[in-house]
Amino acid sequence: MAARNISHFWEWGRKIICVGRNYADHAKELKNAIPTEPVLFLKPPSAYVREGSPILVPLYSGNLHHEVELGVVIGKGGTAIPQAAAMEHVAGYALCLDMTARDVQDECKSKGLPWTLAKAFNTSCPVSEFIPKERIPDPANVRLWLKVNDQLRQSGCTSQMIFSIPYLISYISDFISLEEGDLILTGTPKGVSAVQEHDELQAGIEDVVTMSFRVDRHE
Numbered sequence: 215m216a217a218r219n220i221s222h223f224w225e226w227g228r229k230i231i232c233v234g235r236n237y238a239d240h241a242k243e244l245k246n247a248i249p250t251e252p253v254l255f256l257k258p259p260s261a262y263v264r265e266g267s268p269i270l271v272p273l274y275s276g277n278l279h280h281e282v283e284l285g286v287v288i289g290k291g292g293t294a295i296p297q298a299a300a301m302e303h304v305a306g307y308a309l310c311l312d313m314t315a316r317d318v319q320d321e322c323k324s325k326g327l328p329w330t331l332a333k334a335f336n337t338s339c340p341v342s343e344f345i346p347k348e349r350i351p352d353p354a355n356v357r358l359w360l361k362v363n364d365q366l367r368q369s370g371c372t373s374q375m376i377f378s379i380p381y382l383i384s385y386i387s388d389f390i391s392l393e394e395g396d397l398i399l400t401g402t403p404k405g406v407s408a409v410q411e412h413d414e415l416q417a418g419i420e421d422v423v424t425m426s427f428r429v430d431r432h433e
């Protein structure tokens with residue numbers, strides 16, 4: 215059997231672990247308290263969508279939001295990984311969107327229910343090409359941006375993260391063993407907003423990568 219290539223990690227069926235409220239400015243814009251521990255949730259691998267295919271608005275949502283995020287691709291699995299060794303487990307990065315049905319999330323929050331249908335639906339994780347680790351030598355200081363129909367909506371720097379990438383890898387792996395090909399979404403900066411059918415989304419990491427997606431409705 216041919217060896218699998220990490221640069222197609224989204225085809226491996228691995229888990230997507232998402233960190234929420236990891237930027238104080240975003241926590242504030244949604245009127246959430248600043249967390250003292252990482253807030254975690256999951257997306258299934260069926261959430262991935264690649265450039266050329268549309269982001270689909272779930273039929274049950276009238277308020278789909280974009281969240282631009284730095285994704286960390288795990289290259290070496292582990293459990294209870296010490297912070298000091300965490301970066302040895304990173305193969306690279308990806309630019310990701312954590313598409314969120316905000317109306318559904320608000321309803322789930324008000325009822326104390328899990329966010330699954332708000333966060334884990336098909337096409338809820340648009341993802342860029344794989345970015346080898348060497349191309350982002352300082353992941354704690356890169357600028358992420360997102361435009362909707364050419365209008366800038368999000369611009370933030372990973373230096374604003376409350377919990378660093380090594381801390382997140384160590385924290386997550388205490389509870390959920392990490393495997394090669396897993397992806398960690400590290401949270402979004404402020405500026406999240408609603409998108410509509412036919413909108414064009416463009417996002418980027420500084421001079422490293424850009425990606426574009428169209429928003430569509432289910433037929």
Ligand SMILES: O=C(O)/C=C/C(=O)CC(=O)C(=O)O
Pocket residue numbers: 232233234235236237240244246281312314400401402
């Ligand atoms: O608590 C909320 O109202 C919303 C939280 C999120 O959607 C968290 C994220 O996914 C994030 O901060 O990136």
Ligand SMILES: [Mg+2]
Pocket residue numbers: 232233234281283312399401402
């Ligand atoms: Mg998010």
